[in-house]
Amino acid sequence: MSDFPAQMKAIEIRKDTETPYLALGEAAMPQYGAEDVLVRVKASGVNRPDLMQVVGMYPPPPGASEIPGLELAGEIVAIGSNVTDWKVGDQICALVTGGGYAQYAAVPAAQCLPIPGGLGMIEAAGLPETFFTVWHNVFDKAQLKAGETFLVHGGTSGIGTTAIQLAKAFGAKVIATAGSDEKCQACRDLGADIAINYKTQDFVEEVKTATDGKGADVILDMVAGDYVSRNFKAAAFEGRILIIAFLRGPKAETNFTPLLLKRLTLMGSTLRAQPVANKGAIANALRNQVWPLLNAGKIAPVIYQTVPLAKAADAHAILKGGAHIGKVILEVD
Incomplete structure (x- = not known):
């Protein structure tokens, strides 16, 4: 570590x-272990869990960076003693448990x-969190199988734009919900077969109509709250429903009868x-199944706006505002 600054x-x-807030400061250089690489960060993706962490609702796991x-995306500047798959100078993107909003980060090589x-x-920094999340949950x-109906x-959102593209690329019929006609068109442009404006349409009825009454085989939900009951109604027999966030709150009052009768x-x-x-x-799995699609230009991250690291609070405000289509990225100088 002698070749690197202490801070x-x-x-x-x-x-x-x-009210907790974000500000640019200084931190100690991260320590990397035998299985890690040290990355000079060039860009970092902004995600809703980051907003939750600021207000104390999503603390980092024990041992993770605060x-x-x-x-993030960046260049490897040092490698741990057990790392064989990467070398200094390699340009990578990576999922981390924390530490992306900084000039350097220690990252497990795996x-x-x-x-x-x-x-x-910039584009690469918008890949890991959404692609890892969608692959892990949906696939x-x-x-999710080719020929099935997928509702997101x-x-x-960053997750949504990724899920639409991946589900379509792997042969599913894709239905997406969004909050405006402009956003619905963006979903269709990304490959969604049907886009439903949830402010003016009942997504349960629209899904049933689009599937001849069958419903969606897989539902990816970041809303929760009253959507839990509605997802039960919109799901097909033996449908699979994944809840990965709680934009309408973590509590719901629901009738579980459809869960049993539909074998959900x-x-x-x-x-x-x-x-x-x-x-x-x-x-x-991503390297084998999805990276060839990215390399071929068949799918791509959707970048809404780039913000300098020092203005991270502005990036969070964009997510809170909800007008974005795709990812907000911090550029690290």
């Missing part, structure tokens, strides 16, 4: 006011992926606290 620029969550940021051909650091857990809520499977998951081995397995 680096990083975003801090400051709590010296009634610095926000769950995904969670790194090469930057796909044709993509720069590993729910086992929040179709223009209700699942939930988070990635952040999972072991490195699990994340490494997802990374391997």
Whole structure:
């Protein structure tokens, strides 16, 4: 570590006011272990869990960096003694448990992926969190198959834009919900067969109409709240429902009868606290199954806006505002 500065620029969550806020400060250089690489960060993706961390609702797991940021892209500047798959100078993107909003980050080597051909650091920084999440939930857990109907809520979010493209690429019929006609068109442009404006249409009835009454085989939900009951109604027999966030709150009053009568499977998951081995397995699947699609330009991350690291609070405000289509990325100077 002697070749690197002792301190680096990083975003801090400051709590010296009634409302926690983000500010640019300094942090100690991260220490990397035998299985890790040290990355000079060029860009970091902004995700809703980061917003939750600021207000204390999504603390980092024990041992993880307190610095926000769950995904990054950059250049490897040092490698741990047991790392054989990567070398100094490699350009990578990676999923991290924290620490992305900084000039340097220590990353488990197993969670790194090469930057796909044709993509720069900004685009690559928008890949890991959404692609790991969608692959793990929709393809590993729910086992979405070609010919099935897939419903994703929040179709223009980072998760939504990724889910639409991947589900379509693997042969599913894709239905997305979004909150405006403009956003619905964006979903269709990304490959959704049907886009439903949830503010003016009943997604349950629209899904039934689109599937001749059958319903959706797999539903990816970031909303929860009253959507839980509605998802039960919109699901097909033996449908699989995945809840990965709670935009309408973590509590719901629901009738579980459809869960039994339709033989539904209700699942939930988070990635952040999972072991490195699990994340490494997802990374391997992505490299084999999805990276060829990215390299060929058949799918691509959707970038809404780039914001300098020092203005991370502005990036969070964009997500809170909800007008974005795709990812917001922090550029690290």
